[in-house]
Amino acid sequence: MSLELRKHLEELISLTDEEFEHIHSFFKFKKLKKHQYLIQENELVTTIYFVTKGLLKASFIDKEGKEHIIQFAMENWWISDFQSFYNGMPSVINIDCLEEVELCSISKENLEKMCSENHKMEHFFRVKNSFGYVALQQRILSLLTTNAKERFEQFSHQYPQLIQRIPKAVIASYLGVSRETLSRISNKL
Amino acid sequence: MSLELRKHLEELISLTDEEFEHIHSFFKFKKLKKHQYLIQENELVTTIYFVTKGLLKASFIDKEGKEHIIQFAMENWWISDFQSFYNGMPSVINIDCLEEVELCSISKENLEKMCSENHKMEHFFRVKNSFGYVALQQRILSLLTTNAKERFEQFSHQYPQLIQRIPKAVIASYLGVSRETLSRISNKL
Numbered sequence: 001m002s003l004e005l006r007k008h009l010e011e012l013i014s015l016t017d018e019e020f021e022h023i024h025s026f027f028k029f030k031k032l033k034k035h036q037y038l039i040q041e042n043e044l045v046t047t048i049y050f051v052t053k054g055l056l057k058a059s060f061i062d063k064e065g066k067e068h069i070i071q072f073a074m075e076n077w078w079i080s081d082f083q084s085f086y087n088g089m090p091s092v093i094n095i096d097c098l099e100e101v102e103l104c105s106i107s108k109e110n111l112e113k114m115c116s117e118n119h120k121m122e123h124f125f126r127v128k129n130s131f132g133y134v135a136l137q138q139r140i141l142s143l144l145t146t147n148a149k150e151r152f153e154q155f156s157h158q159y160p161q162l163i164q165r166i167p168k169a170v171i172a173s174y175l176g177v178s179r180e181t182l183s184r185i186s187n188k189l
Numbered sequence: 190m191s192l193e194l195r196k197h198l199e200e201l202i203s204l205t206d207e208e209f210e211h212i213h214s215f216f217k218f219k220k221l222k223k224h225q226y227l228i229q230e231n232e233l234v235t236t237i238y239f240v241t242k243g244l245l246k247a248s249f250i251d252k253e254g255k256e257h258i259i260q261f262a263m264e265n266w267w268i269s270d271f272q273s274f275y276n277g278m279p280s281v282i283n284i285d286c287l288e289e290v291e292l293c294s295i296s297k298e299n300l301e302k303m304c305s306e307n308h309k310m311e312h313f314f315r316v317k318n319s320f321g322y323v324a325l326q327q328r329i330l331s332l333l334t335t336n337a338k339e340r341f342e343q344f345s346h347q348y349p350q351l352i353q354r355i356p357k358a359v360i361a362s363y364l365g366v367s368r369e370t371l372s373r374i375s376n377k378l
Contacts, residue, residue, distance in 0.1 A: 129318035
């Protein structure tokens with residue numbers, strides 16, 4: 001029984017023990033080792049994941065083989081290739097583990113069933129989706145309007161715990177700067 | 190009575206006449222002239238808007254006074270400063286009209302009331318929010334991994350109708366290139 005999942009759901013909705021037990025039955029549980037892949041390019045993604053332990057990264061490999069990091073996910077975050085999941089297209093991204101990871105997973109079919117059976121869960125995911133939308137809009141604004149130094153400061157301020165857990169080269173790729181530039185910036189701060 | 194709104198809702202859910210009439214009562218209607226502002230920086234945004242006619246742009250003005258365009262919205266799109274709307278923070282963006290515009294608007298209070306009264310509407314906005322999330326993820330991927338020419342091609346392919354309706358200088362700002370670069374690219378294609 002995932003207490004982390006219950007605690008997470010109850011940040012937005014209240015559930016009786018019976019309700020949570022029923023919701024819990026829609027989920028599966030998964031463990032992955034460091035460096036293992038959760039999702040690989042060209043796969044059809046039919047599952048979304050809630051992270052109960054560990055850290056993952058979602059990235060895109062361009063034509064020149066360069067890796068661009070789209071997002072990280074740690075404890076209490078949801079992750080998937082949502083484009084593949086919602087639009088039924090093959091995944092264009094990879095998601096792999098930066099640490100040993102534990103996840104709760106739910107299939108598209110079960111997500112739809114659970115939300116249609118339980119208005120509170122539909123509400124939960126409406127609100128969660130809106131938070132996700134806002135976070136991505138902030139990232140777009142940041143990409144459009146800030147330089148490397150400002151982006152690093154924003155990231156350190158927003159996610160101080162991630163700075164400790166993610167290798168510098170990976171943070172540099174997320175911020176869209178070279179490793180040398182990032183070292184110069186972080187030494188100055 | 191906005192038939193556009195009903196048609197739009199019925200792309201995802203089915204509604205009886207009585208249900209739609211009740212839903213409709215939560216909305217207000219608004220007309221704006223070309224160049225008028227819908228949302229201005231520093232405003233607390235408590236409303237989201239569904240466009241039934243016309244075209245708007247959402248943009249961010251940086252410290253140097255340069256305008257960065259975040260998104261457009263035309264018929265059948267939703268627009269607001271969702272960060273301000275969901276997080277209760279003052280708006281950091283401006284939204285203004287590129288054409289004469291007609292909108293259906295709903296306040297946060299009415300949105301929450303409507304969604305809690307009607308599971309179908311909660312479902313509608315859960316799914317809409319997920320589409321919005323996917324569209325923003327695509328934009329992030331595009332900003333991280335494509336050059337000006339590729340971005341223009343993607344944009345023309347995805348929104349051929351917008352290319353006709355939006356001034357070249359505004360498209361250039363959306364794509365993050367100079368007007369000269371955009372002219373060179375679009376003449377070549």
